[in-house]
Amino acid sequence: MSSDSTAESSTVNTFDIRGIPAKCVCGTATTIFTADTVKxxxxxxxxxxxxxxxxxxxxxxxxxxxxxxxxxxxIAQLEAEVAKGKSDVEDLKGVITELMEEVVRTKTELKRCEVKMKIVCVIISLISIGVVVSLMN
Structure with a gap:
């Protein structure tokens, strides 16, 4: 840091540049100086x-x-977006839970259907055997 005795507090010219100025309106880079005035x-x-x-x-x-x-x-906008994201995640967790329950129900129903199909196949086989035996007699 360099020192400068011309630092003033009454005539501050910021050219409406907000925040930390990287460049002056003339295009020249800015740097930090240290005031050495009494004030x-x-x-x-x-x-x-x-x-x-x-x-x-x-x-x-x-x-x-x-x-x-x-x-x-x-930051406030980002906080709102994060809160919405968390809410969306919770909603999706609920959907995932519902889907997992549906998968379990579907698997159970599928097993029942498989058992019913096996029973139907056995019955058809028995009827077929009965028809064949009755035709042979």
Whole structure:
């Protein structure tokens, strides 16, 4: 960090740039300087590297506060999306449970059908044997 005695608190020119400024409106990169004024000793600020009087100047704490303020609605939206996702997962767990119960019921019914088919096959076989035996006599 370098020091700069021109850091001011009354004339702050941010050009409505919100958050941490990567570049000045002139396109030049910004960097953090440290104020060495009596009013703001050691206070960090962003400033355009051109060092022209009317270029970007922004206190670091103001930039960080804006970053946080801008992030809060996004965080709230993400929280809402996560809550909806959790709700959807719970709904899907219920559907999966219902489907698993249906699979068990279907397997049970299938086994019953298999037993009935075997009984029908035995009955048809017995009738066929009876018909064949009666025709032979």
């Amino acid at each position: 703001n000793p050691g206070r960090p600020f962003y400033r355009c590297l051109t060092r022209r009087k009317h270029h970007l100047f922004k206190w670091v704490e103001d930039a960080v506060l804006e970053e946080v303020e801008d992030a809060l609605p996004k």
